[in-house]
Amino acid sequence: MFRVKELLLSREIFETPILRLHLRCFRFYGYLSSKYQRRPWLSQLRCILFTASIWVSCVLMLARVFQGYERLNDGATTCATAFQYVAVSIATLNAVVQRKRVVSMLREVHADMQSLLLEADDQELELVLSTQKYTRNFTVILWASSIVAGLMAYSDCLYRTLFMPQTVFNMPAVRAGEEQPILLFKLFPFGELYDNFLIGFLGPWYALGLGITTIPLWHTFITCLMKYVHLKLQILNKRVAGMDITRLNPFLDPDRLTPTQLARWQMRLIKKFVKEHLKIRRFVKELEQLICVPVMADFIIFSILICFLFFALSVGTPSKMDSFFMFIYIFVMASILWIYHWHATLIFECHQELPFAYYSTPWYEYERPVQRTLLIMIVHAQRPLRMRALMVELGIGTFIDIVRGAYSYFNLLSQIY
Secondary structure (H helix, E strand, O other), rough: OOHHHHHOOOHHHHHHHHHHHHHHHHHHHOOOEEEOOOOOOHHHHHHHHHHHHHHHHHHHHHHHHHHHOOOHHHHHHHHHHHHHHHHHHHHHHHHOHHHHHHHHHHHHHHHHHHHHHHHOOOOHHHHHHHHHHHHHHHHHHHHHHHHHHHHHHHHHHHHHHHOOOHOOOHHHHHHOOOOOHHHHHHHHOOHHHOOOHHHHHHHHHHHHHHHHHHHHHHHHHHHHHHHHHHHHHHHHHHHHHHHHHHHHHOOOOHHHHHHHHHHHHHHHHHHHHHHHHHHHHHHHHHHHHHHHHHHHHHHHHHHHHHHHHHHHHHHHHOOOOHHHHHHHHHHHHHHHHHHHHHHHHHHHHHHHOOOHHHHHHOOHHHHHHHHHHHHHHHHHHOOOOOEEOEEEEEEEHHHHHHHHHHHHHHHHHHHHH
């Protein structure tokens, strides 16, 4: 078990460019703490509270699903919401268990970004800025879809509470089939407790608020880390191809160095590239250990749910509200699967360019020891850098297999039905 002091981060880390928004949200939920907080143990309590809340909400939603529904459309939205909460519950518990690894990775990212901004030339700064813009855009897109779905549920709840109160706190009419409960009440097995304002009204509001914020938060955070790896590989490829020894000492003049001196500096530069390459590989392994369980759970849960929601849309007659939520769920789940597999593919392809970067140097002008070292580095760099989630290899090919499998299961269900 870890200590609170081991998890405290400096204030500067919360300003890391590509992770600023996510780190502030994690600090709000208590998953991260600052050294300048007066009572950091309060963050620990807040983290436990939010994690427990998500799990309680998940258990209640699953209990409602297992009670069964008279019609498929009535249970499609509830089932999709419940299993999304299962996935995010696994992810949040995983984040708590592996907080020490997360904190260590964040410190490494911050230190690397600080040194990169000090050493980067104009082209590398452009890569950093484009990465910031990229991470911001996909974060906004994924968060917006989740928040829009939540606001629609809140709006429906407020409208019917104010103008159609008989559909909100009127369980006898709902049970008799004379009225339909609001969407939030369909998610929980409270029964007569619908008429209790605290449990039946504020409880679902709180649970929905947790879902629409934590679901995109975790996935976009991991994607930012994957994009950071891609950025590091892009910069490494550029520096290897340039083979500029003045990065080690800006006062060096290669034209005035003897061949032996030049070879010595080139060997030092290659050694630095090797260290950077190994550092990237270690970071990817740490990232794999962090995401293997939740991504495997997403792979299983989301592929089944996408198939189920398409089936519910095709064979049933869902209401406009249910149809809207089904499309939102399909978009969010497909996007979550896609961003993992797509960015893993980007990392793999960018790493495959590293041997060509070594080969693109004017190696034929170097001394024999440098040439032999470059040959060894080309062979070493050819070892692929693939990411896995337990039994699943992350990549576009796997994502296409998921889509094909979901479509096959959909056709099978349609024929049986």
